[in-house]
Each structure stands twice: as structure tokens, then as C-alpha cells.
Amino acid sequence: MHAPEEGKLRVGFTEFIDLAAENVGGRALLASDEFFAGKENLLKPGRGVFIPGKYTEQGKWMDGWESRRKRVPGHDWCILQLGLPGVVRGVDIDTNHFLGNFPEYASVDALEVEGSPPAESLVDAKWTRILPQLRLQGGSRNLFPIASEQRWTHLRLNIYPDGGVARFRVHGEVRPDFERLMRANGSVDLAAAENGGTVVACNDAFFGPKDNLILPGRAANMGEGWETRRKRVLPGFDWIVVKLAVPGTVQKVEVDTAHYKGNFPESASIEGCYLREPVVDFANAHDIAWTELLPRTKLRADHRHFYESELRAQGPFTHVRLRIYPDGGVSRLRVHGRPA
Template sequence: MHAPEEGKLRVAFTELIDLAAENVGGQALLASDEFFAGKENLLKPGRGIFIPGKFTENGKWMDGWESRRKRVPGHDWCILKLGMPGVIRGVDIDTNHFLGNFPEYASVDALAVEGEPTPEALAAATWTPILPQLKLQGGTRNLFPIASDQRWTHLRLNIFPDGGVARFRVHGEVRPDFERLSRADGTVDLAAAENGGTVMACNDAFFGPKDNLILPGRAANMGEGWETRRKRVLPGFDWIVVKLAVPGTVQRVEVDTAYFKGNFPDTCSIEGCSLREPVVDFANAHDIAWTELLPRTKLQADHRHYFESELAAKGPFTHVRLKIYPDGGVSRLRVHGRPA
């Protein structure tokens, strides 16, 4: 399950959203030791960087979580709160830049708890092992599938006996409070990742990952949107398909091109469909009956576009497809509606 080159990694679960990422609300709450480098680095974007010659008063500066060398029996651990509770399909324990100081082994435990327990209460809780103690390699992404269908809210990363981990990714499927969504009196964002929306597929995500389109909040920069490469064969368009959290009728749509100025799409359109059976390959699913939701419409740079009266149909839909002409970047897509 290991590969030294990130570009060659094609493991299915890595296509799923990172439930623990800092930008979706994930938090590193408590660690047994963080002498050389802080636990909060585990959930930051990217794979971590290395700066030769940069030191702190405790030693070499490292972009990750690193504990001191253990001189007594035991192991180190870090407790993390998922930004979006859900079912975990796999973890990525990335030891990038940690070569002579990576842990020899790691394991993962999980916990499902409501409310906001203190870190100390979490440390004393009874945890469920979801990944046994397995051997790690240094300077690479260590990818491990998880065979658990339970919804979890917190994880504990255990390293044996000590050392450094650059990043910890928790790929899975969001499991929100569906009863709350069903009881909603007003509209809810049916596409939002935190509500259970899922990006199923897109034809291109060269510059910006597909999941960025439905993340919480507005993007902080251009790199936090979905962006395709420049299209050299025209005419044509790029597309992305989002499965709604629950089937619903659409009342209002927002297309946000924040920070996209010389590379925003010229126009866009949106379609919806209602599917009873799951579709594996949207790129080749030619028999789907798509209904026009938003006709092809002119877009502006760095602008929040709201569409309500322009909507040609309201559903109910299970999926929506955003089409951008001919290419470019979109920061966020919001699909406000009512659960059917």
C-alpha cells in the first residue's frame, strides 16, 4: 500500500474528502508529546515542507508533529476531532521529510461521542481500534484502508514508539444529522459537504481539487476552489457532479468565483437528475436524463452569483451537474433547497 511518488498513488479512498482537514474544522486536541513540532501541523494543507538550516530552541524545525526520543516504555499518541463526522474508508499517515526520525509503527483508534468533551475526558475514554499496529515507511504517504462502517467523531493516532508524522489525512464519507436536515423549516444547502453532499466526479481538477467546491465557508484564496486546466480543444466545457445530501427541491443556487479573475469561466449552466440506483462512472453514463436547472448564464470575475428566479426547474433532484464554459475556476457551489 506504499508508494514513494505521490503522482503514482491511485488508491480509491484517497479520492474521498478529508474529514479531519483543518479547513473543514478538524482539530488536534491533545498529544502525549510535541517537543519538536506541534500536533496542529498534522491537519494543515499540503504535505509539509523542509527548510534546511531552520532551527528552534528545541532543535530542528519540522513541518509536522514530532515527539522527543522516548527513553521509557510506551508510545506517543495524538487525539483529533474530525471536522465532519463520518464513516472512515482510509487514512494517509504521511511521513514526508521524516527520514531518520519517523515512527516505526502506527495504529488508529476511534470514538463516537456527542457534545464537546474535554481533551482530558477523551483521553480517559474507551476507544475502538480501527487500524491495527502496522509498519510505516519514512518520507512517503503510508496508505491504509479502514474496514469500519460506523460513524466516528474523534480519532487517536498512535505512533510506536516516538518520532514525527508530517500530515494525517482521514478520507471518508460525511454522515450528518439527517433527522435535523429532514426537520429543516427553511432551506438548507443540500450540496454542502458538512450536510452530506458529495462530489461524485468531474472531468478535470488539474489546479484545484474537486471537493473544494462544496467545503464550508468561502475560500481564503484561489487555491481553495475547483479549477480546471486551460482547454485547447474547442468548443467544449468542463463539468462536475455533486450528489445532494438528501433528495430535495432547489430554491436558490449560488455560484461563487471568489479570487478567480483571469481564469473564471465565461458562462455556466446547471442540470439536475433524480437517480434511484448509484452510478459508478458519470463520464460514460449517457443514459442519465438531466433536467436543465439553470440555463447557460454569463459569469463575472471574483463574484458571488445568486440565481433564484432564473431557475428553470426545481426537482426534486438527487444530483446536480455544474457545467463551465469553456474552463476555469469556481470557488463554491451552493444549492439551497428543501429536503423532499
């Protein structure tokens, strides 16, 4: 394992996208035991809920993964397939609502394999430990940074000796098949999270997390987009910066306001830039030479807006900045182009 690159230590790892989340394709494949509560709950949104008086035939209903009390030596484990393979910067082992039944310790192993092999075949695979056995606190988010620069496709959460975990978050940086992107004959979505696009900064994400903007598929509801609070000081605008998967020329842009009806932005504009060195603080980086890609354009409620002939520049760009006037919600931003 190696120390994280300089600069990445400045950002709390929970700012990175959750590589294992259900809504990006993460899957809980196999668990040693899930007697009280199913492994799939680990990757669901939110922190889990507690419903007093709710029971099943197995016992108390719990919103998480919970194994039975172990009466023999050993520990329990759960194997997960990342929805977005990549470099893990840290994990959040959330024991929310698990108080008298949380595991005393946990560790995490990692694996990189091609394709989707049968889960049973992974049990005895050559796993690499990326988080040593560490003590957990009950009813808490247990945050542990990971110092590994390797790309992983699967993780194994080990709990000692047994118990319940509400949610398991795997924050990191997507590492897609870059060779496939570079070979692409047609255009690809250079901003998409699954292709390696990253939301690096925004000025506000009060109602909807910044990473929602570039997740796979269309948003299922208003809670699955990027949404800012109501702006009380006018004039003004909100903004969000996306680092493209690879530098590329832009051919078509989509701004989707799906589900935003009484709170969609009045208008939007898009700019691009080409940066050869990383920028940590976009809010105060006033010397960046932004190029207008899409001039300020009126938006419609709950609508997919496509722009092609309207684009005033093609790049190549490494980053794009979406401005919304004055505030509101955008569910998805797509930046279709060719790797440069």
C-alpha cells in the same frame, strides 16, 4: 468491522474528502508529547516543507508533529476531532521529510461522542481500534484502507514508540445529523460537505481539487476552489457532479467565482437528476435523464452569483451537474433547498 459496501471498493479512498482537514474544522486536541513540532501541523494543507538550517530552541524545525525520543516504555499518541464526522474509508499517515526520525509503527483508534467534551476526558474513553499496528515507511505517504461502516467523531493516532509524522489525512464519507436536515423548516444547502453533500465526479481538477467546491465558508484564495486546466480543443466545457446530502427540491443556487479573475469561466449551466441506483462512472453514463435547472448564463470575475427566479426546475433531485464554459475556476457551489 464490516466490509465496505460493493461499489465503494472501486474508488480509491483518497478520492473521498478529508474529514479531519483544518479547512473543514478538524482540530488536533491533545498529544502525549509534541516537544519538537506541534500536533496542529498534522491537519494543515500540503505535505509539509523542509527548510535546511532552520532550528528552534527545541531542536530542528519540522513541519509536522514530532515527539521527543522516548526513554521509557510506551508510545505516543494524538487525539483529533474530525471537522466532518463520518465513515472513515482510509487514512494517509504521511511521513514526508521524516527519515531518521519517523515512527516504526502506527495504529488508529476511533470514537463517537456528542458535542465537544474536554480533550482530557477522552484519554480514557472507550476507543475502538479501526487500524491495527502496522509498519510505516519514512518520507512516504503510508496509505491504509479502513473497513468500518460506523460513524466517528474523533480519532487517535498512535505512533510506536515515538517520532514524527508530517500530515494525517482521514478520507471518508460525511455522516451529518440527517434528522436535523429533515426537520429543517427553511432551506438548507443540500450540496454542502458539512451537510453530507459529496462531489462524486468531475472531468478535470488540475489546479484545484474537486472537493473544494462544497467546503464550508468562502474560499480564502484562488487555491481553495475547483479549477480546471486551460482547454485547447474548442468548443467544449468542463463539468462536476455533486450528490446532494438528501434528495431535495431546489429553491436557490449560488455560483461563487471568488478570487478567479483572469481564469473564471465565461458562463455556466446547471442540471439536476433523480437517481434511485448509484452510478459509478458519470463520464460514460449517457442514459441519465438530466433536467435543465439553470440555462447557460454568463459569469463575472470574483463575484457571488445568486439564481432564484432564473431556475427552470425545482426537482426533487439527488444530483446536480455544474457545467463551466469552456474552463476555469469556481470557488463554491451552493444549492439551497428543502429535503424531499
